Amino acid sequence: HSGLSRDLLLMLYNADDRNVIIRVGKNHNVKEFRAHSNILRFRSAYFKSALSSKWIGKKNENGTIKFEKPNINPNIFEIILKYIYTGEVDLTVNSGEVNLELLISSDELLLEELFNYVQDYLI
Amino acid sequence: MSSRKQPKGKIRPPKKPNSADAQFNDNWDRLAQAIREIHKKNASILSFEELYRNAYNMVLHKNGDKLYNGVREVITQHLEEVAVSQVVPAFPLSGASSSQTNPNGAGGANFLKVLKTVWEDHTTCMLMIRDILMYMDRVYAKTANVPLVYDLGLDLFRDTIVRSQNYPIQNHLLEVLLQQIKLERENEIIDRTNVKASIDMLLELTDASTKDTVYATDFENKFLETSSEYYRVEGQMLVGEYDAPEYMKKVDKRLNEEEQRVRHYLSQTTEPKIRNIVEEELISKHLKTVIEMENSGLIPMLRNEKMDDLGRMYKLFGRVVKGHDEMKSAISDYIRELGKAINETVTSNTTAEGGNAASGDKQTGATVAVRWVQEVLDLKDKFDKVQNLALSNDKAFQTSFNEAFEYFINKNSKSPEFISLFIDDNLKKGLKGKTEEEVDSVLDKTITLFRFIGEKDVFERYYKQHLAKRLLLGRSVSDDAERGMIGKLKVECGYQFTTKLEGMFNDMRISSDTMTDFKEYLDKSVLEKPKLDLSVTVLTSTFWPMNLSASPRCNLPPELTKACGTFQNFYLGRHSGRRLTWQSNMGTADIRGSFKARKHELNVSTYQMVILLMFNDKQDGESLSYEQIKGESDIPEADLKRNLQSLACAKYKILVKEPKGKEINPGDQFNFNNDFTAPLQRIKIQTVASKVESEGERKETREKVEEARKHQTEAAIVRIMKDRKTMEHNLLIAEVVKQLQSRFMPNPALIKKRIEALIEREYLERATGDRRVYNYLA
Numbered sequence: 066h067s068g069l070s071r072d073l074l075l076m077l078y079n080a081d082d083r084n085v086i087i088r089v090g091k092n093h094n095v096k097e098f099r100a101h102s103n104i105l106r107f108r109s110a111y112f113k114s115a116l117s118s119k120w121i122g123k124k125n126e127n128g129t130i131k132f133e134k135p136n137i138n139p140n141i142f143e144i145i146l147k148y149i150y151t152g153e154v155d156l157t158v159n160s161g162e163v164n165l166e167l168l169i170s171s172d173e174l175l176l177e178e179l180f181n182y183v184q185d186y187l188i
Numbered sequence: 189m190s191s192r193k194q195p196k197g198k199i200r201p202p203k204k205p206n207s208a209d210a211q212f213n214d215n216w217d218r219l220a221q222a223i224r225e226i227h228k229k230n231a232s233i234l235s236f237e238e239l240y241r242n243a244y245n246m247v248l249h250k251n252g253d254k255l256y257n258g259v260r261e262v263i264t265q266h267l268e269e270v271a272v273s274q275v276v277p278a279f280p281l282s283g284a285s286s287s288q289t290n291p292n293g294a295g296g297a298n299f300l301k302v303l304k305t306v307w308e309d310h311t312t313c314m315l316m317i318r319d320i321l322m323y324m325d326r327v328y329a330k331t332a333n334v335p336l337v338y339d340l341g342l343d344l345f346r347d348t349i350v351r352s353q354n355y356p357i358q359n360h361l362l363e364v365l366l367q368q369i370k371l372e373r374e375n376e377i378i379d380r381t382n383v384k385a386s387i388d389m390l391l392e393l394t395d396a397s398t399k400d401t402v403y404a405t406d407f408e409n410k411f412l413e414t415s416s417e418y419y420r421v422e423g424q425m426l427v428g429e430y431d432a433p434e435y436m437k438k439v440d441k442r443l444n445e446e447e448q449r450v451r452h453y454l455s456q457t458t459e460p461k462i463r464n465i466v467e468e469e470l471i472s473k474h475l476k477t478v479i480e481m482e483n484s485g486l487i488p489m490l491r492n493e494k495m496d497d498l499g500r501m502y503k504l505f506g507r508v509v510k511g512h513d514e515m516k517s518a519i520s521d522y523i524r525e526l527g528k529a530i531n532e533t534v535t536s537n538t539t540a541e542g543g544n545a546a547s548g549d550k551q552t553g554a555t556v557a558v559r560w561v562q563e564v565l566d567l568k569d570k571f572d573k574v575q576n577l578a579l580s581n582d583k584a585f586q587t588s589f590n591e592a593f594e595y596f597i598n599k600n601s602k603s604p605e606f607i608s609l610f611i612d613d614n615l616k617k618g619l620k621g622k623t624e625e626e627v628d629s630v631l632d633k634t635i636t637l638f639r640f641i642g643e644k645d646v647f648e649r650y651y652k653q654h655l656a657k658r659l660l661l662g663r664s665v666s667d668d669a670e671r672g673m674i675g676k677l678k679v680e681c682g683y684q685f686t687t688k689l690e691g692m693f694n695d696m697r698i699s700s701d702t703m704t705d706f707k708e709y710l711d712k713s714v715l716e717k718p719k720l721d722l723s724v725t726v727l728t729s730t731f732w733p734m735n736l737s738a739s740p741r742c743n744l745p746p747e748l749t750k751a752c753g754t755f756q757n758f759y760l761g762r763h764s765g766r767r768l769t770w771q772s773n774m775g776t777a778d779i780r781g782s783f784k785a786r787k788h789e790l791n792v793s794t795y796q797m798v799i800l801l802m803f804n805d806k807q808d809g810e811s812l813s814y815e816q817i818k819g820e821s822d823i824p825e826a827d828l829k830r831n832l833q834s835l836a837c838a839k840y841k842i843l844v845k846e847p848k849g850k851e852i853n854p855g856d857q858f859n860f861n862n863d864f865t866a867p868l869q870r871i872k873i874q875t876v877a878s879k880v881e882s883e884g885e886r887k888e889t890r891e892k893v894e895e896a897r898k899h900q901t902e903a904a905i906v907r908i909m910k911d912r913k914t915m916e917h918n919l920l921i922a923e924v925v926k927q928l929q930s931r932f933m934p935n936p937a938l939i940k941k942r943i944e945a946l947i948e949r950e951y952l953e954r955a956t957g958d959r960r961v962y963n964y965l966a
Contacts (some may be wrong), residue, residue, distance in 0.1 A: 085721050110322065111322070113238075114319040119315070119316055120234075132237065134237060136241060173323070175323065175326055184443065
């Protein structure tokens with residue numbers, strides 16, 4: 066890890082100005098992540114639309130945006146979130162199944178760079 | 189994979205033929221419903237994540253085309269409904285023509301307002317639809333090669349609203365837009381925001397076949413056509429109703445308005461097109477009419493020095509191709525006309541003068557010349573001012589003005605003489621109390637006229653004559669002023685032009701030294717001193733304009749002849765081998781005359797002195813006839829008449845003529861006027877004042893000039909051939925013309941004659957092979 070990505074990870078996990086709560090997963094496999102809306106918006110076209118004023122409307126309570134993403138596993142989403150913050154991902158530590166799910170989710174969220182990277186790794 | 193095997197296991201997933209379809213229907217129903225909610229502005233109840241996921245799933249399961257077509261259908265339906273419920277009801281009552289019920293185009297303005305709302309709603313909705321269909325755009329639209337959903341929305345809006353097949357929306361829109369513009373042209377206040385919204389909308393829509401904007405395909409041409417028509421009518425109306433300055437102000441205003449209009453609510457691409465139309469209809473088509481407007485056109489503007497109007501015309505007409513050309517030729521014609529008028533006053537004056545010729549009116553002759561030059565200078569000043577203040581010192585105009593001046597100045601065959609006389613007038617001593625600076629600035633201006641003269645050699649001949657008189661009669665205002673003028677001429681024509689003039693100055697200086705020496709010589713000499721003070725100016729014959737071969741005869745009195753002899757001995761003793769010829773027609777003398785009342789000192793010409801001395805031997809009342817005087821003095825007839833005129837017919841009548849009259853005729857009798865009185869003790873008898881030449885003199889000058897031209901032409905030919913050794917006829921002619929044109933414009937026939945003369949004298953020969961080629965013979 067470079068200093069920058071280490072600091073960005075610290076920001077993802079510890080910063081007190083995170084203004085988005087993302088509730089990920091369904092049934093018993095649910096986890097809430099906190100993140101920064103501006104980072105999400107600038108790093109991803111999906112979140113740029115999802116978190117735009119047109120769509121968040123009244124779901125905004127005391128400045129905190131709540132967003133649900135039921136069709137992705139929390140552990141997969143965490144990898145994605147870390148990638149969004151740092152631009153880094155380590156596929157070698159994952160099982161093939163995890164990487165496959167990562168491929169599918171990065172496609173849905175239109176994270177093209179990540180998608181291509183995983184695809185290249187898998188083939 | 190063609191021999192694909194059946195899966196081994198017996199257990200197979202149950203075939204559910206309807207489940208994918210059901211899933212699709214479910215997904216699509218939700219999406220279609222959501223789009224309708226978006227159209228109803230109810231988006232706040234919707235979940236982006238869910239809708240996105242629905243569309244994502246449909247594309248993922250290969251239902252992209254169905255989704256895409258479904259979206260197209262829902263949007264089309266919605267727009268059809270908008271057309272019926274919002275746009276059609278807003279149609280203005282009966283189109284743009286109903287100015288009765290709809291005087292300010294209020295209905296039209298309202299229609300545009302509705303369209304603006306409809307368009308804004310549509311684009312807002314499309315942005316939301318684009319959000320939830322982002323996956324479809326990125327994954328399906330690209331591979332299926334169909335427009336992105338936002339662009340699909342634009343196309344649907346174009347076809348369903350703007351170019352609706354069901355309702356005449358397009359007609360209304362175009363008519364209302366053109367009507368609003370027309371109203372604004374007629375000084376109504378319109379709501380530009382609404383017009384701009386519609387124009388922007390048309391600019392955002394693309395025509396499928398031309399790939400150009402709908403603005404360009406549907407609107408712009410109609411706009412330009414109606415504008416053409418509008419300004420065609422307005423042009424005719426304005427030309428009929430306003431004078432030229434007002435007309436130009438109106439056109440200026442129109443151009444400005446159209447530029448502002450484009451900037452405020454049309455496309456920049458329209459700017460040059462509408463500008464061209466206004467320029468064509470309001471400027472090009474009426475160029476000549478405006479220029480020639482009777483009391484306010486270009487010529488009246490010039491006459492009254494309306495610099496602002498002229499400047500406006502220059503700027504305005506410069507916008508169109510022919511504008512400046514028309515102005516230039518009109519102004520040039522005007523200059524020629526004014527020049528012609530100036531020339532005519534001169535000819536009428538000189539012919540009138542010819543009528544009472546020999547009336548001793550030499551002053552008038554010079555005055556005519558001075559006035560002609562002054563008027564030409566005033567005209568030049570006037571157009572310099574125009575050029576400076578109204579025409580931005582445009583070089584092309586300057587050239588055309590210069591040509592006009594050159595034309596009429598050279599139309600007056602006397603212009604070289606006149607300009608020289610004008611300079612003479614300014615360089616003469618004690619005239620008009622002008623300061624040196626004033627004289628200098630006048631002379632600078634005169635040089636600009638000199639530039640226009642084609643026959644500079646003729647000018648040079650007159651200048652020499654006039655300078656000679658100034659120098660010999662001591663009339664020159666100052667050496668500095670004379671040298672200054674020669675310096676200016678040198679700048680214009682080079683040193684050859686002025687070496688002889690400078691030689692004249694040298695002669696004057698050397699002569700003054702010579703006279704000092706002569707006086708010393710006389711003081712020391714044992715010879716009998718002459719009974720008169722003799723002052724001699726020795727002139728180098730080649731520098732001065734006197735004609736040696738026709739050296740004037742005159743019987744000088746013995747005292748004078750003797751004095752001349754003394755000087756001649758002195759001079760030739762110092763400069764052996766020189767020849768002195770006495771120019772008695774150029775001299776002056778101071779003599780004392782005793783009249784009944786008192787004595788007067790008379791300053792007269794040498795000829796007058798000779799005539800007056802004859803009366804010394806006569807008794808009171810004894811007269812001399814014209815023939816006697818002529819015979820005894822041997823003065824040439826023309827000179828004699830002129831001098832007798834000065835003595836007997838002018839201001840101071842030293843002689844009395846019988847019979848009385850202004851003319852001198854054979855048989856006239858002359859008496860010494862013993863009763864002569866004058867308030868001044870010292871009297872100057874005018875004779876050799878500068879004047880315009882008589883016809884005879886002019887002919888003589890002309891012949892001299894022609895003779896000089898022959899020599900100059902031959903000299904040029906020899907100079908060129910010596911350098912080139914061999915040359916073709918036409919090239920030689922061209923080169924000779926080039927070398928001589930600063931002095932005069934030689935005609936090719938003259939050059940040809942000179943070439944033949946040189947062949948005869950064996951300076952040149954024709955080449956043996958080619959008779960068109962000459963060789964130089966060393």
